[in-house]
Amino acid sequence: AQSVAQPEDQVNVAEGNPLTVKCTYSVSGNPYLFWYVQYPNRGLQFLLKYITGDNLVKGSYGFEAEFNKSQTSFHLKKPSALVSDSALYFCAVRNQAGTALIFGKGTTLSVSS
């Protein structure tokens, strides 16, 4: 069965420090992986995706993610966190039929000043 796991409900980091939001996946075949961010009372905004090629993917707002096939992980990273990065982050993988995204439960990122 295809699934996505975000093992941390919440990640706390101080402004200026690096941040990592973890994601692991289980899928047959080649994974298409995505990260989205959700601000309060708003829809999801696309951050980045991995389809193929370079394992390090760069996206919006200075975020990047590293695809690791052997560990089946796709962790989201940022070298220096901002208070404005505080939000709910979702990892997702395309389902095998290619008709939907399977989402993790989300990780709340809290950046303190």
Place this chain on the structure above:
Amino acid sequence: GAGVSQSPSNKVTEKGKDVELRCDPISGHTALYWYRQRLGQGLEFLIYFQGNSAPDKSGLPSDRFSAERTGESVSTLTIQRTQQEDSAVYLCASSFTGEWETQYFGPGTRLLVL
């Protein structure tokens, strides 16, 4: 350009009533998706439309849920005889065709069933 729009933004209804939610996808996007987000949880896939192909309805939770889309335009999600467990945010997304294409989400409709 304009993003995905949804209406209404909020809907309060009584148990047993029918509701209809609307989604306007990004112009030119052939694929359209509906998801449900319950409080404190991730998104659950409901239904997928791609052009004139038969929709993937595998995520619809019961026969009270249905959705329509005419061509590559507006879609409506209908919930009949609403139940309290239907309370959630219903999100619509659209994308160009292709499995790797990014889905762009609307702001959602927040449904509360009393």
